[in-house]
Amino acid sequence: MSVSATVAVHTAGQDGITMQEVILPSPTGHQVLVTIEASGLCRSQLRQMTLHGSGAPYLLGHEGVGVVAEVGPDVRDLNVGDRVVVTWIPVTGEGVRTPQWATVDLGDGVVAETIDGIFTWGTHTLVDESFLVPLTAADTDPALSLVGCALITGLGSAVYVGECSLGENVVVIGAGGVGLAAIAGAACAGAAQVLAVDIDDAALALARELGATSTLNSRTSDLVEHVRATMGRGGMRGADLVIDCVGETLTANQALECARPAIQGSGIGGRVVVAGVREVPITFEGAQFVIDQKRITGALAGGMGRREILTTLDAIRSGRVNVGGMVTETARLADLGKAVERLRRGEIHGRALVVS
Numbered sequence: 476m477s478v479s480a481t482v483a484v485h486t487a488g489q490d491g492i493t494m495q496e497v498i499l500p501s502p503t504g505h506q507v508l509v510t511i512e513a514s515g516l517c518r519s520q521l522r523q524m525t526l527h528g529s530g531a532p533y534l535l536g537h538e539g540v541g542v543v544a545e546v547g548p549d550v551r552d553l554n555v556g557d558r559v560v561v562t563w564i565p566v567t568g569e570g571v572r573t574p575q576w577a578t579v580d581l582g583d584g585v586v587a588e589t590i591d592g593i594f595t596w597g598t599h600t601l602v603d604e605s606f607l608v609p610l611t612a613a614d615t616d617p618a619l620s621l622v623g624c625a626l627i628t629g630l631g632s633a634v635y636v637g638e639c640s641l642g643e644n645v646v647v648i649g650a651g652g653v654g655l656a657a658i659a660g661a662a663c664a665g666a667a668q669v670l671a672v673d674i675d676d677a678a679l680a681l682a683r684e685l686g687a688t689s690t691l692n693s694r695t696s697d698l699v700e701h702v703r704a705t706m707g708r709g710g711m712r713g714a715d716l717v718i719d720c721v722g723e724t725l726t727a728n729q730a731l732e733c734a735r736p737a738i739q740g741s742g743i744g745g746r747v748v749v750a751g752v753r754e755v756p757i758t759f760e761g762a763q764f765v766i767d768q769k770r771i772t773g774a775l776a777g778g779m780g781r782r783e784i785l786t787t788l789d790a791i792r793s794g795r796v797n798v799g800g801m802v803t804e805t806a807r808l809a810d811l812g813k814a815v816e817r818l819r820r821g822e823i824h825g826r827a828l829v830v831s
């Protein structure tokens with residue numbers, strides 16, 4: 476059964492989005508029609524609006540939570556009425572089947588595409604089941620939308636890619652949606668110190684609520700000096716793990732300088748995880764990799780797959796990860812355009828949600 480839906484459309488060259496009425500057809504194959512209840516505003520969508528250049532209109536939004544309205548004939552594990560997270564990471568069928576990327580007919584022969592294979596900025600979405608994570612009937616918190624992107628990107632950068640372990644000293648640069656999730660992940664993993672770094676005091680206040688043991692405004696204080704003064708292990712000053720959620724040459728180099736050199740004989744220096752991309756290319760001073768034996772790695776979606784996402788959901792349900800605390804404002808879908816503008820102007824701390 477086809478449904479009338481409202482979706483956000485972005486056209487190349489535009490700064491913002493327009494809301495359009497469309498007809499979504501019945502799902503085919505492995506597709507699932509989901510009624511979206513809440514969707515998050517991710518900064519990477521702003522980047523996508525700037526970068527995409529095919530000229531085709533795009534549907535946006537890559538994290539959401541909702542209820543299955545209809546399933547395609549090949550869908551086996553989901554049923555009408557099931558609650559789901561919509562994520563841009565294919566979580567089923569990997570290596571077995573290539574997920575079908577969503578497209579939507581806008582009428583007059585115009586077909587909108589998607590950048591990540593899914594869209595969540597709208598009243599409904601029509602997605603491949605590979606992009607859906609099942610929830611329980613009790614999982615009604617709209618903040619679970621963040622499991623689709625921000626939470627897994629940040630928490631996974633700390634826990635899975637960064638391999639944060641008990642008693643380690645961690646620095647998180649950038650306390651937006653992803654940074655807050657990295658802080659929560661490091662705290663959950665048992666880090667001794669979690670230093671949150673940002674240029675905005677309001678973001679830092681929020682970081683303390685999510686598990687940061689200390690904060691630093693890098694606009695007014697010297698980050699590297701502070702870390703070397705307050706963190707160390709085995710006589711080597713600096714952090715065991717630094718997560719750069721910004722991804723610029725400046726922050727990636729600060730991260731590398733904050734990481735501690737290898738303890739003599741261990742051959743293992745501090746680790747840096749770059750979890751954000753704002754600048755390409757990023758350049759480094761190379762000697763630290765050799766002499767200090769520091770390690771740097773990139774993280775896409777926190778290195779998570781289905782199993783890790785399900786484990787994270789359990790951590791949320793048991794209260795060990797406060798995903799609700801990362802949501803700082805909620806807007807109506809009709810006001811999505813205004814919320815996107817606020818995101819662009821840097822006025823949103825943490826994560827904003829839009830609800831249908």
Ligand SMILES: [Zn+2]
Pocket residue numbers: 517518519520537538624625
């Ligand atoms: Zn995102």
